[in-house]
Every structure is written in structure tokens, then in C-alpha cells.
Amino acid sequence: QVQMVESGGGLVQAGGSLRLSCAAAGRTFSRYAMGWFRQAPGKERDFVAAISWPGGVTYYADSVKGRFTISRDNAKNMVYLQMNSLKPEDTAVYYCYAVNWRTTYPRTDFGSWGQGTQVTVSS
Numbered sequence: 676q677v678q679m680v681e682s683g684g685g686l687v688q689a690g691g692s693l694r695l696s697c698a699a700a701g702r703t704f705s706r707y708a709m710g711w712f713r714q715a716p717g718k719e720r721d722f723v724a725a726i727s728w729p730g731g732v733t734y735y736a737d738s739v740k741g742r743f744t745i746s747r748d749n750a751k752n753m754v755y756l757q758m759n760s761l762k763p764e765d766t767a768v769y770y771c772y773a774v775n776w777r778t779t780y781p782r783t784d785f786g787s788w789g790q791g792t793q794v795t796v797s798s
């Protein structure tokens with residue numbers, strides 16, 4: 676069973692930066708577009724960013740465009756999210772998962788979601 680493992684979250688002041696990392700225990704990311712999603716308390720899980728396979732094209736939600744950068748290291752089977760100029764509204768649990776490139780919805784055939792990593796941005 677595939678299990679996603681996200682890390683790198685924490686508490687940061689507004690304007691600060693964090694770099695999130697994602698690994699998959701039990702499966703390769705090969706041939707999958709990968710994405711980051713986030714869920715704030717009381718809200719639905721939203722799309723944040725996606726990167727194509729093998730990584731030449733990226734796509735971002737308008738709310739993070741110009742501040743966040745998604746990348747992947749296929750040799751290490753890792754996906755990253757560099758987050759700069761963080762805002763309090765970026766506070767959420769962040770998840771990575773395989774993504775349907777046409778819709779930016781999570782795929783339904785990639786296994787279990789991980790626990791996510793908490794990002795808290797103070798004002």
C-alpha cells in the first residue's frame with residue numbers, strides 16, 4: 676500500500692519561507708504528474724501546485740502563483756514545494772499526491788494519502 680510522507684512544515688512569521696518535501700513509501704512517482712494540496716481548518720482540501728512527468732511543466736493556484744515553486748527529483752523519488760513570502764492565509768495542512776493533469780484533481784488510483792505536514796504562518 677502506497678503511503679505518502681510529507682515533511683518540512685512548521686511555524687513561520689509572515690513573509691518567511693519553508694520548503695516542504697514529499698516521499699512515497701512503497702511506490703515510485705514515475706510517469707505521474709504530482710501535486711500539492713492543502714486543507715485549512717473547516718475547509719475543503721484545495722489544489723496548490725502541480726508538476727508534470729518528468730517535470731517540464733508546472734501549474735499553480737492563483738493564490739500562490741509567484742510565491743510557491745514546485746519541483747521534483749525523479750532519481751530520488753521526491754517532490755518539493757518551496758514556499759516564499761508566506762501569508763497567514765497559507766496556514767493549512769499540506770499534502771502531496773498524484774494529480775490528474777487535465778483537471779488538477781487528485782488521482783483516484785494512487786493509494787492512501789499521508790498525514791500531511793502542518794504549516795502555520797503567524798501575522
